[in-house]
Amino acid sequence: MNKRKILIIDDEESFCKLVKMNLELDVSFSVAIATDGKKGLDLAKRFKPDVIILDIMMPKMSGFEVLEKIKKDPETITIPVVMLTAKEDMDFQVKAAQLYDELYLIKPIDAPTLKAKIESVLNRRGVK
């Protein structure tokens, strides 16, 4: 069985772990974690996820910088990205939408909602 692969890039390690634990309750998911942008970009190429969940407010490299690199790299350009942030700011939403028309979610988000959003992105991409 081909697992649906999700990559979470977020500097909050506990959050990453819990999202992974929640998603993997459904055995069709396989989740990888990166706690900074650089590791995330590296994993995006090696793990080849079906969806990337990307935090915006991160030290060193912001989520927007990571997003830009993902969308400029031919190896990762087609991977859909779900932007996730605790900062409810219209500018972010506009920026994310204008850049690559990506989905934008506000923290805190509960597990069922996050899973539903990921599944809707996967369904649009035809990933079963």
Add this chain to the structure above:
Amino acid sequence: MLDVKDIKDSLNKFVIDPLMVIDGRKNICMVNEALRYLVGYKEGELVGKKVEVIFADSEKSILKKSNVEKLIGTGTILNIESYYQTKDGREIPVLFSSSVMHGQDDSDTWIVCTARDISERKKVEEELRAAYEQIKEAQDQLVQAEKLNAIGLLASGVAHEVKNPLGIIIQGINYLQAKFPDSKEDISNTFSMMMESANRANRIVNTLLDFAKAKKLELKLEDINAVLEGALELVKANIKFEKINIDIDKKKNIPHIFVDKNRLEQVFVNLIMNAIQAMSEGGKIFIRSYEKILSEPKQSIYGRSDYFKTGEKVLVIEIADTGEGIPPEVFRKLFNPFFTTKGLHGGSGIGLYVSRNIIDMHKGLIEIQSAEGKGTKVSIFLRLPKERRPDE
């Protein structure tokens, strides 16, 4: 050489300060023209009357009608502020002095009373006091604005820091709920309580963020009834309320007005939620929207909005409940930020503050009337587009 009559005539005509002489039994024996002029009596009307007749029982006065007899005659009184009462009942502030005179016989005692009209001085003092109050109020508002700015900045910074751990807590509870789906009632209740608390903390953070958001409106011509309906739908989607009937009466054909739909919807949601929370035992909410020509000018009691003129046509939105009403001691604090009566499970005390600010930004008014045990009515007055104003 002057005789007694000449002296009396001189006192009567030439002493510019109001003067009277009373005897030992506090009967008025003589008054001069200045006094009669001040209190509006004709010649002969005061002589023989008790001295109390020209004193007012003003609360502001030390020497008042009710204690004048006790005080006058005890010795010399110098420059006490008192109030004379005119024949037609007006009160005139005076600086009162009196001294006791004894005749050759000990039983011959007179008291000479003079008074200086200090109406002008009082008026100036009152104006100064009012100016001082205004300056103080303006200063308080500035301090308050500074404080709120600081809170706003802090709120937006803290919100990010709080939302991350909240996300972890919520995901953690979700995981435990999923891992132990058939747990005993006490355990599943504990999960529910934890989740509810995390959601509540998130709501408070969101309200703080609302508070901190830039104060900029996106004005568009909107149908206010549609905004009201949107707010009602939001409330119904978010909370369950039983035993509460909502009676909505929207006047048709009311003009569209320039408002920020989302911000105004937020105000209506706040007010409807407040009404629901005021009726824990159930009740009725009346929502009305209509046009009205004002029969009197209106200004925000907080002095932050423009005046609405008499005869001006405005749009009124009323949200009334049959709840417990607002106690007088709470009334003055209603719009203070972070003031709440809803306790642990209620709001953060920002709702009305934010609502008033939003209405203020629309150059409108928010007015609250309440009767304890009967209910509360909140009225919002909004301006019609200029071409609709009958006076323009």
